[in-house]
Amino acid sequence: MSRGGHLNMGVAMALALSGCYSATGLGRARTLGQAHVEVGGQVELTTNSGRLNTQTSLPWAHVGGLVRVGVHDRVDLGARVSFAAIDGADSVSVWVDPKFQLVRSANATRGLDVALVTSVGWHQVRLGGTPWHLPQGAIAVLFGANFGPHQLILSGRGGYQAMIGTSMVTQHVGWGAVSVGGAFRVGRWDLVPELLLGWAPGVTFNAERMEEQRSGAGQAQIGFSFVHRW
Amino acid sequence: MALGACAVPARDSGGFCAADRPTRPQGAPSPTWHRDVAPIVEAFCVRCHREGGLAGDSFESYLRVFAARESVARSVRARTMPPYLAAPCCARYRHSWGLSDEQIATVLDWVDAGAPEGSPMDRGARIEPPTAGLSRRDVSLSVTEPYAPTPPRGSTDDVRCFVLDWPGTARTFVTGLEIESADRSLLHHVIVASVSGEDADRVARLDRDEAGAGFSCNDGAGSLRGVTMLGGGLIGGDFPEGIGIAVEPRSKIILNIHYSTVAARPGAVDRPSVHFRTDANARPAEPLALTNPAWLIGDAMRVRAGDRDATFFYRYRPRVSTRGRTMFLRSVTPHMHTFGSRLTVRVLRANGERACVLEIPRWRFGWEQVYWLEESIRLDPDDELYLECHFDNSADNQPVPGAAPRDFTFGGNSQDMCAAFLSMTEAAR
Numbered sequence: 181m182s183r184g185g186h187l188n189m190g191v192a193m194a195l196a197l198s199g200c201y202s203a204t205g206l207g208r209a210r211t212l213g214q215a216h217v218e219v220g221g222q223v224e225l226t227t228n229s230g231r232l233n234t235q236t237s238l239p240w241a242h243v244g245g246l247v248r249v250g251v252h253d254r255v256d257l258g259a260r261v262s263f264a265a266i267d268g269a270d271s272v273s274v275w276v277d278p279k280f281q282l283v284r285s286a287n288a289t290r291g292l293d294v295a296l297v298t299s300v301g302w303h304q305v306r307l308g309g310t311p312w313h314l315p316q317g318a319i320a321v322l323f324g325a326n327f328g329p330h331q332l333i334l335s336g337r338g339g340y341q342a343m344i345g346t347s348m349v350t351q352h353v354g355w356g357a358v359s360v361g362g363a364f365r366v367g368r369w370d371l372v373p374e375l376l377l378g379w380a381p382g383v384t385f386n387a388e389r390m391e392e393q394r395s396g397a398g399q400a401q402i403g404f405s406f407v408h409r410w
Numbered sequence: 411m412a413l414g415a416c417a418v419p420a421r422d423s424g425g426f427c428a429a430d431r432p433t434r435p436q437g438a439p440s441p442t443w444h445r446d447v448a449p450i451v452e453a454f455c456v457r458c459h460r461e462g463g464l465a466g467d468s469f470e471s472y473l474r475v476f477a478a479r480e481s482v483a484r485s486v487r488a489r490t491m492p493p494y495l496a497a498p499c500c501a502r503y504r505h506s507w508g509l510s511d512e513q514i515a516t517v518l519d520w521v522d523a524g525a526p527e528g529s530p531m532d533r534g535a536r537i538e539p540p541t542a543g544l545s546r547r548d549v550s551l552s553v554t555e556p557y558a559p560t561p562p563r564g565s566t567d568d569v570r571c572f573v574l575d576w577p578g579t580a581r582t583f584v585t586g587l588e589i590e591s592a593d594r595s596l597l598h599h600v601i602v603a604s605v606s607g608e609d610a611d612r613v614a615r616l617d618r619d620e621a622g623a624g625f626s627c628n629d630g631a632g633s634l635r636g637v638t639m640l641g642g643g644l645i646g647g648d649f650p651e652g653i654g655i656a657v658e659p660r661s662k663i664i665l666n667i668h669y670s671t672v673a674a675r676p677g678a679v680d681r682p683s684v685h686f687r688t689d690a691n692a693r694p695a696e697p698l699a700l701t702n703p704a705w706l707i708g709d710a711m712r713v714r715a716g717d718r719d720a721t722f723f724y725r726y727r728p729r730v731s732t733r734g735r736t737m738f739l740r741s742v743t744p745h746m747h748t749f750g751s752r753l754t755v756r757v758l759r760a761n762g763e764r765a766c767v768l769e770i771p772r773w774r775f776g777w778e779q780v781y782w783l784e785e786s787i788r789l790d791p792d793d794e795l796y797l798e799c800h801f802d803n804s805a806d807n808q809p810v811p812g813a814a815p816r817d818f819t820f821g822g823n824s825q826d827m828c829a830a831f832l833s834m835t836e837a838a839r
Contacts, residue, residue, distance in 0.1 A: 266730065267729045267730065267734055268727060268728065268729025268730040268734075269730055307703070307726065307730070308725065308726035308727035308728060308729070310702065310724060310725050312704060343707070343710075345702075345704050345710075346723075347421070347702070347721075347722045347723045347724065348702065348705060348710040348722070349708075349709050349710050349711070349712045351707055351708050351709075351710055383707060383708060384707070384708050385706055386705075386706050386707070386708075386819060386820045386821040386825075
């Protein structure tokens with residue numbers, strides 16, 4: 181009976197508006213080096229900006245896995261997969277993330293590294309029986325400052341996603357984001373906490389009253405990945 | 411997590427209601443006015459079709475109906491009159507004032523036979539008009555100041571929202587309601603809703619900021635945010651036994667009234683009242699909103715100019731709302747605006763069976779209401795809800811006659827919506 185504030189609507193909006201993909205987990209701004217491999221997992225919390233409306237600022241948790249292989253001293257191939265699910269609503273996303281070293285400090289324990297990551301992915305959001313498919317592409321430039329075995333990572337990113345579904349007109353959304361994080365070496369493990377803030381300026385949201393219509397969607401992600409390196 | 415969602419969800423084609431003209435039993439005698447048609451007209455039509463009534467034509471005599479017989483047949487066959495939108499072939503509803511298939515067939519056969527009067531001595535049995543009324547009135551609220559409907563320039567319709575203070579000091583359940591108007595000839599349609607907290611303050615401000623009783627809702631019901639719909643339509647009554655809708659203390663009650671001045675007397679004014687049956691305890695009807703959230707984004711629900719039958723549908727397995735429980739659907743409130751032409755709500759069962767919840771073959775903006783199901787409809791955890799809306803954006807169906815069609819999306823009153831608001835309970839009764 182109530183026309184607002186339903187949990188299902190909130191979750192639906194949170195999923196739909198964020199795209200709900202996992203954007204963290206790209207790791208260090210330094211490629212692994214040929215024949216090196218890292219494998220790990222990831223958890224991530226996502227929330228939308230309250231500007232959309234207060235009912236959609238729900239946190240949303242992903243869990244996932246990632247793998248990265250050094251195919252050249254300056255080129256890695258990586259892949260990520262992430263999931264989110266509650267009863268009746270779920271999402272899955274898959275990314276392929278090649279990483280290219282643009283600037284590589286001679287010494288891995290100090291100096292600056294810069295890497296470019298070109299990602300393509302597919303993300304599916306399902307609420308009940310009707311899934312939305314979001315093919316997407318993104319470019320990230322990672323800046324890494326090395327402090328001994330650890331690295332401070334800053335990034336700037338841009339991306340595009342299409343939202344495709346049954347009985348709807350496909351929506352096209354461009355987005356940008358910045359992030360700050362750190363890679364902390366513990367033995368053969370890298371622990372990588374990250375904070376990412378994103379903004380999709382072109383997306384609009386309809387409402388019963390014109391003055392309640394909104395444009396632009398913000399998103400914050402807090403990610404934590406842990407990878408084992410061989 | 412189940413990821414078996416690769417198949418494209420299909421439109422659930424095939425209606426529950428036959429498009430064919432309803433027929434009477436073979437061998438039934440040809441209908442006459444006095445024996446067959448007059449009881450139907452008196453029960454369902456003269457409430458509005460009378461001298462001084464809401465409708466323009468009076469149907470209080472054989473000759474009047476005879477003169478309008480062709481128009482009557484068209485409207486009855488199209489089910490646009492009486493203006494009860496739900497098709498009876500889909501489900502049965504409490505307080506329905508729609509004609510049954512047999513009654514429609516009787517009227518059509520009568521017109522086809524030349525609309526014979528028959529003998530006044532051979533008068534058919536009276537049909538009880540579909541007015542249920544409240545079993546008791548626990549709370550009565552009235553607008554204190556008379557209101558003279560003042561439609562915007564070029565219109566005969568005025569939609570007004572009146573704000574009334576709910577007297578309850580504790581959470582109370584509304585278990586029935588009834589609307590009373592000082593001048594029924596003005597009344598076209600009523601929606602009753604409650605609103606609490608900040609939204610109540612906002613509505614009170616809107617009321618204060620505008621002179622006279624209430625405030626203008628001519629931009630649709632858009633001013634009403636965070637409302638809980640309690641009821642609607644012109645005929646009220648008790649909700650199904652044991653079912654209630656909670657109203658919080660310090661709530662505001664909103665009477666959203668669509669006035670029509672077509673048949674109004676000069677200087678006609680209204681001072682509406684609403685009566686409630688209340689109970690301290692009731693089984694709360696849990697809400698469930700059915701719409702595709704994607705349509706709220708950009709032009710995801712774009713209807714092209716000139717499209718006579720733009721169709722959108724959505725399938726939804728509402729486990730988030732039902733929390734995995736088996737629930738029972740009790741009511742449905744469809745929602746579209748002026749471009750809407752048809753709407754369907756169904757349950758698609760996991761075993762392939764289907765249940766019809768609501769089918770509105772000809773949507774009309776002014777007659778939105780709550781439909782309480784006579785028999786609840788079971789909703790198992792793996793069942794899907796299905797919503798389908800049709801829109802007519804042709805030149806013949808513009809809100810402002812003569813205006814050129816233009817594209818529209820999901821949104822406000824100059825656009826349109828496709829949604830249904832359902833209520834459900836854990837128990838079937």
